[in-house]
Amino acid sequence: MILLLKEGMGGSNMFIRVENLRKSYGAGESKNEVLRGTNLTLGKGQIGVILGPSGSGKSTLMNIIGGVDRADSGSVYVNGQEITACDDDELTEYHRNSVGFIFQFYNLVPNITVAKNNEIIANISKSPLDIDAVL
Numbered sequence: 864m865i866l867l868l869k870e871g872m873g874g875s876n877m878f879i880r881v882e883n884l885r886k887s888y889g890a891g892e893s894k895n896e897v898l899r900g901t902n903l904t905l906g907k908g909q910i911g912v913i914l915g916p917s918g919s920g921k922s923t924l925m926n927i928i929g930g931v932d933r934a935d936s937g938s939v940y941v942n943g944q945e946i947t948a949c950d951d952d953e954l955t956e957y958h959r960n961s962v963g964f965i966f967q968f969y970n971l972v973p974n975i976t977v978a979k980n981n982e983i984i985a986n987i988s989k990s991p992l993d994i995d996a997v998l
């Protein structure tokens with residue numbers, strides 16, 4: 864899974880800061896504490912690789928940083944914006960305009976071409992990439 868964060872229009876330092884992030888699934892005896900106080904910082908232009916065994920919470924962390932999923936507690940800041948404090952509309956804006964995801968299982972619409980899949984996103988993006996270049 865690859866998560867790309869686009870620099871904001873403001874030109875300030877792009878960075879990611881994750882503080883004491885907690886996320887669990889389920890409840891009671893079947894409660895699965897996946898993120899137990901995760902911390903992470905990444906400077907503008909830095910490339911981070913998250914390594915760990917299957918099920919250790921890599922995708923869970925990426926989904927929360929990318930605004931796809933919500934944490935139980937803790938904070939994520941991206942380029943000065945507190946992602947964990949966003950309401951649903953703000954999270955959609957952030958996800959749409961600042962985040963690129965290459966999912967483990969692609970998540971393409973299966974009955975249309977790859978170019979058409981890109982076109983769908985280009986149509987709702989403020990500053991879409993050139994589709995031929997992307998391909």
Ligand SMILES: Nc1ncnc2c1ncn2[C@@H]1O[C@H](COP(=O)(O)OP(=O)(O)OP(=O)(O)O)[C@@H](O)[C@H]1O
Nearest residue numbers: 888889895897915916917918919920921922923924
């Ligand atoms: N939506 C969900 N509901 C319940 N449990 C979940 C959910 N998503 C993830 N989990 C559980 O959380 C844990 C972490 O999953 P996650 O997908 O983040 O791991 P991963 O490190 O990305 O694994 P992989 O290397 O296989 O991609 C696993 O035990 C998984 O079963």
Ligand SMILES: [Mg+2]
Nearest residue numbers: 864921922967
């Ligand atoms: Mg994963």
